[in-house]
Amino acid sequence: MSSPAVSSRDLPHPACDEIRLEGVLHALSDPMRLRIVRELAGVTGELSCSDFELPVTKSTTTHHFRVLRESGVIRQVYRGTAKMNGLRRDELDELFPGLMAALLDAAARQAASPGD
Amino acid sequence: MSSPAVSSRDLPHPACDEIRLEGVLHALSDPMRLRIVRELAGVTGELSCSDFELPVTKSTTTHHFRVLRESGVIRQVYRGTAKMNGLRRDELDELFPGLMAALLDAAARQAASPGD
DNA sequence: ACCGTACTACGATGCCTATCGTACGAGTCG
DNA sequence: CGACTCGTACGATAGGCATCGTAGTACGGT
Numbered sequence: 001m002s003s004p005a006v007s008s009r010d011l012p013h014p015a016c017d018e019i020r021l022e023g024v025l026h027a028l029s030d031p032m033r034l035r036i037v038r039e040l041a042g043v044t045g046e047l048s049c050s051d052f053e054l055p056v057t058k059s060t061t062t063h064h065f066r067v068l069r070e071s072g073v074i075r076q077v078y079r080g081t082a083k084m085n086g087l088r089r090d091e092l093d094e095l096f097p098g099l100m101a102a103l104l105d106a107a108a109r110q111a112a113s114p115g116d
Numbered sequence: 117m118s119s120p121a122v123s124s125r126d127l128p129h130p131a132c133d134e135i136r137l138e139g140v141l142h143a144l145s146d147p148m149r150l151r152i153v154r155e156l157a158g159v160t161g162e163l164s165c166s167d168f169e170l171p172v173t174k175s176t177t178t179h180h181f182r183v184l185r186e187s188g189v190i191r192q193v194y195r196g197t198a199k200m201n202g203l204r205r206d207e208l209d210e211l212f213p214g215l216m217a218a219l220l221d222a223a224a225r226q227a228a229s230p231g232d
Numbered sequence: 233a234c235c236g237t238a239c240t241a242c243g244a245t246g247c248c249t250a251t252c253g254t255a256c257g258a259g260t261c262g
Numbered sequence: 263c264g265a266c267t268c269g270t271a272c273g274a275t276a277g278g279c280a281t282c283g284t285a286g287t288a289c290g291g292t
Contacts, residue, residue: 194289
């Protein structure tokens with residue numbers, strides 16, 4: 001099968017009105033998580049956790065994805081053995097218009113700056 | 117005297133190219149500091165540390181202002197016994213265009229939302 | 233010189249968190 | 263069923279941090 005069905009085990013996500021700006025900023029203030037979010041923003045579909053090549057162990061990776069999900073930045077769903085991740089872009093844009101765009105642009109600028 | 121001179125004791129500030137996005141986000145991910153920044157953004161001039169009425173002790177207030185300064189979000193200068201604080205808005209705008217505007221707008225929306 | 237105000241320095245405390253390793257559960261494929 | 267992959271859970275560890283209280287420094291005014 002090329003596209004396994006969504007598994008029954010689903011994960012808790014905060015509702016839109018439970019997403020706190022402080023939580024989002026805290027989630028993005030970690031270099032590893034900012035990197036994950038930038039990568040997610042750069043593709044159209046979803047990415048599995050193992051699509052990321054991060055310089056940390058799998059346990060730590062799991063931890064970072066959970067922080068992102070619990071802060072409301074990403075949405076996660078099981079598809080087979082894989083756990084697919086997607087930015088909650090639409091919801092965040094409605095909650096905080098222009099914020100994600102400005103953040104992603106800022107991250108891109110910093111990554112392109114000579115100091116990097 | 118209505119406007120005492122700037123004191124000789126000056127404080128270390130990061131240069132523009134030393135300001136890290138992660139550091140700025142971390143600084144703003146604390147409710148107390150976000151509140152300080154929002155207040156600073158709402159006035160034209162500078163504010164002394166004691167102009168803020170925060171529900172923490174002065175030691176803790178000092179700590180928060182230092183975090184904001186060391187992350188590059190605010191500029192601090194002694195004027196007499198007072199320590200004046202101002203947003204580094206121009207520099208941040210050049211570094212990360214639109215970021216502060218989006219952040220302040222997001223904070224304002226959250227503060228105006230029913231959940232608050 | 234003295235006092236009061238504004239802010240700091242330092243130590244303590246309790247909590248949070250980024251990281252790891254190992255052991256385990258869920259699903260897919262042979 | 264059995265092997266393999268993906269991701270989780272749990273415990274440990276080390277470091278960071280928000281908070282406080284107390285003692286101290288710098289400056290301005292009397």
